[in-house]
Amino acid sequence: MMLAAFVMCQIAAAAPPTTLLIRDSVRRARVPIVASTAGPMLRADALGEMLPIEIRPGAGSSYTLEVWGAKLELEAGVPVVRVKDRAIQLVAAPQLSEDKLLIPLQLVSEVFPSTVPNVRWDADSAQLVLSTPAVKQRRTVIVDAGHGGVDNGMKGPLGGGPRIYEKNITFSVANRLGQQLTARGVDVVYTRTTDTLIALDDRGRIANRAGGSLFISIHVNASSPAWKAKEQRAARGFETYFLSEARTEDARRVEQMENESIRLEGASTTSTEDPLSFILSAMTQNEHLRESSELAEIIQQRLSRIHPGPNRGVKQAGFRVLITASMPAVLVEIGFGTNTAEAAYLSNPSRQDVIASAIADAAMAYLERYEGRVKPGAGIR
Numbered sequence: 001m002m003l004a005a006f007v008m009c010q011i012a013a014a015a016p017p018t019t020l021l022i023r024d025s026v027r028r029a030r031v032p033i034v035a036s037t038a039g040p041m042l043r044a045d046a047l048g049e050m051l052p053i054e055i056r057p058g059a060g061s062s063y064t065l066e067v068w069g070a071k072l073e074l075e076a077g078v079p080v081v082r083v084k085d086r087a088i089q090l091v092a093a094p095q096l097s098e099d100k101l102l103i104p105l106q107l108v109s110e111v112f113p114s115t116v117p118n119v120r121w122d123a124d125s126a127q128l129v130l131s132t133p134a135v136k137q138r139r140t141v142i143v144d145a146g147h148g149g150v151d152n153g154m155k156g157p158l159g160g161g162p163r164i165y166e167k168n169i170t171f172s173v174a175n176r177l178g179q180q181l182t183a184r185g186v187d188v189v190y191t192r193t194t195d196t197l198i199a200l201d202d203r204g205r206i207a208n209r210a211g212g213s214l215f216i217s218i219h220v221n222a223s224s225p226a227w228k229a230k231e232q233r234a235a236r237g238f239e240t241y242f243l244s245e246a247r248t249e250d251a252r253r254v255e256q257m258e259n260e261s262i263r264l265e266g267a268s269t270t271s272t273e274d275p276l277s278f279i280l281s282a283m284t285q286n287e288h289l290r291e292s293s294e295l296a297e298i299i300q301q302r303l304s305r306i307h308p309g310p311n312r313g314v315k316q317a318g319f320r321v322l323i324t325a326s327m328p329a330v331l332v333e334i335g336f337g338t339n340t341a342e343a344a345y346l347s348n349p350s351r352q353d354v355i356a357s358a359i360a361d362a363a364m365a366y367l368e369r370y371e372g373r374v375k376p377g378a379g380i381r
């Protein structure tokens, strides 16, 4: 607790930024800023995540960076960049670190905008904004089947009927969702493709590595043993969550239930309890709060057209699985496995197809709406 408070103070004391945000109309990525005695530096190759950058070594320790046809000539140890016939002074010399070229942040914030096409420096937010997506409309949706392996998730239904395990239903629906998205021309990355437990924190990391545009986690709800017996059996319907502080008792219940997997992750997990990285991750997800809630809204709308319901609405809670993903991310509770009728509905393959199709339509509607809103020239928000 003390440590967390200390860390928060450190952040509040406006430490220099540790990453540079680069965004275009489709994607955004963070490039780590490397602190050096000469000031903030960036690894030139790390820009490749967003920019079509070529780094060509020349004679000695000279390099040519080519971005969208612009050629920038640099030399390690020399604080000058040459572009065509111009020599531009840099605040610090490029450096070599473990064979990687480090360039001063100033090269990106001041020199790029006047020499490289399609880039602009947004001084207010200290972000590099690209007016043309480097990779044309590449869209990757991350599909996360909740639970797996030793973690069965919820079991149901209450009061008899064929037994269901959440992990099997989420797996089947997630696969169908992935197929539906692929059929709609979107790249899909699954966090798990077998009956295995992936640590909650790793699911977001998989998503980040894949450069996902969206993260959709599929789960099955369960009523609370604390409710009256009749209510426990009667509860049903679908709800979609985005990451934020839980606002209601019911959201806290679902948050607790879905975060429970952590206990089963055991020592093999790479999840870290480092409070700083946890807070930074939460801040990263914060950036996507509005988009995430919008995506949740569309999913609820689309599900309400096909799901017997009721529509339990868009909710928010502190889901561990959503924290590490730096992209709009939602968790869908597709129904209550504790309810006999809904457990049967959720385990019916043709119903699963319909649910998956509704969520896929929602994801497409979201992607189109989002891309429409941030088209180059329209200005980003």
Ligand SMILES: [Zn+2]
Residues within 6 Å of the ligand: 146, 147, 153, 154, 166, 218, 219, 220, 257, 258
């Ligand atoms: Zn779950």
